[in-house]
Amino acid sequence: MTAAAETSAVHEFIAKTIADHPVTLFMKGTPDQPGCGFSAVVVQILDHLGAEFVGVNVLQSDDLRQGVKAYSDWPTIPQLYVKGEFVGGCDIVREMFQSGELKTLLNEQGLLPA
Amino acid sequence: MPIPVAELEADLQAAFPDAKITIEDLAGDGDHYRARIVSTAFAGLPRVRQHQLVYAALKGKMGGALHALALETSAPA
Numbered sequence: 001m002t003a004a005a006e007t008s009a010v011h012e013f014i015a016k017t018i019a020d021h022p023v024t025l026f027m028k029g030t031p032d033q034p035g036c037g038f039s040a041v042v043v044q045i046l047d048h049l050g051a052e053f054v055g056v057n058v059l060q061s062d063d064l065r066q067g068v069k070a071y072s073d074w075p076t077i078p079q080l081y082v083k084g085e086f087v088g089g090c091d092i093v094r095e096m097f098q099s100g101e102l103k104t105l106l107n108e109q110g111l112l113p114a
Numbered sequence: 115m116p117i118p119v120a121e122l123e124a125d126l127q128a129a130f131p132d133a134k135i136t137i138e139d140l141a142g143d144g145d146h147y148r149a150r151i152v153s154t155a156f157a158g159l160p161r162v163r164q165h166q167l168v169y170a171a172l173k174g175k176m177g178g179a180l181h182a183l184a185l186e187t188s189a190p191a
Contacts, residue, residue: 038182074162075169075177091185092161 010067018081022111023053026068027078031055038090039078045097046080050113051106083109116144117179122172129171130155140184148184157189164188 018024023046029035031043031053046053058065058077065077072079072086080087082105087093096102106112119137126135126149133153140146149168156164164187169176176183 069177073166075174086162088162088165092165095161095186 006063007067007070010063011071013064014068014071017054017056018084021054022083022109023051023106024081025053025055025078026058026081027055028057028059030057035059036077038076041090042078042080042093045093045102049097049103049106051111082106082111117175118144119147122147122149122180122183125172125175126151126168129167134190140182145180146182147180148186150186152188152190154189156187161187 014026025031025039025042025046027034027036027039027042029039031047034040034043035057043055056064058068068077068079069075074086074089076089078090078093080089080093087102087105088096093102096105103112119139123135123137126137127133130151130153133151133155135152136150138148140148151168155167159167165185168183168185168187172180172183
């Protein structure tokens with residue numbers, strides 16, 4: 001595959017992943033074994049709120065790791081998507097958790113247990 | 115690959131001339147910073163857009179030369 005075709009394949013994978021899963025976390029490592037403190041914080045917050053989410057380990061592929069940064073126009077991992085929309089990285093997720101905004105957002109989307 | 119705090123501050127001040135900028139070196143290694151930036155450039159923008167403006171000002175250093183930059187951005191009250 002050419003570099004351009006690889007990029008578009010990665011972008012397609014990302015688009016499909018965030019369309020198929022209401023809450024997607026692109027992260028280093030897995031939810032059970034986060035590979036970076038920033039990813040671990042977001043996992044803890046989502047677990048604490050009781051949100052079901054799919055963790056996508058970007059360390060499995062350098063194309064994916066670079067691709068998701070380009071896709072979101074965001075230079076760092078983790079990256080949280082809710083209903084196909086980019087919510088933010090670790091700082092924003094933490095701020096939104098502390099202010100209660102994250103819970104409100106997830107609740108509005110029907111993504112928290114009643 | 116650390117970058118000096120002065121360089122970080124210069125990039126940010128150039129991009130946000132009106133900004134009040136506070137930078138802390140969290141780990142003392144020039145690689146993990148916290149920056150608080152208060153600028154009219156952020157008024158009315160969602161946080162993701164605010165942080166994207168900051169990352170753009172750092173011209174690709176974030177995620178490359180710079181491992182961690184905790185950001186707090188806001189418009190002046």
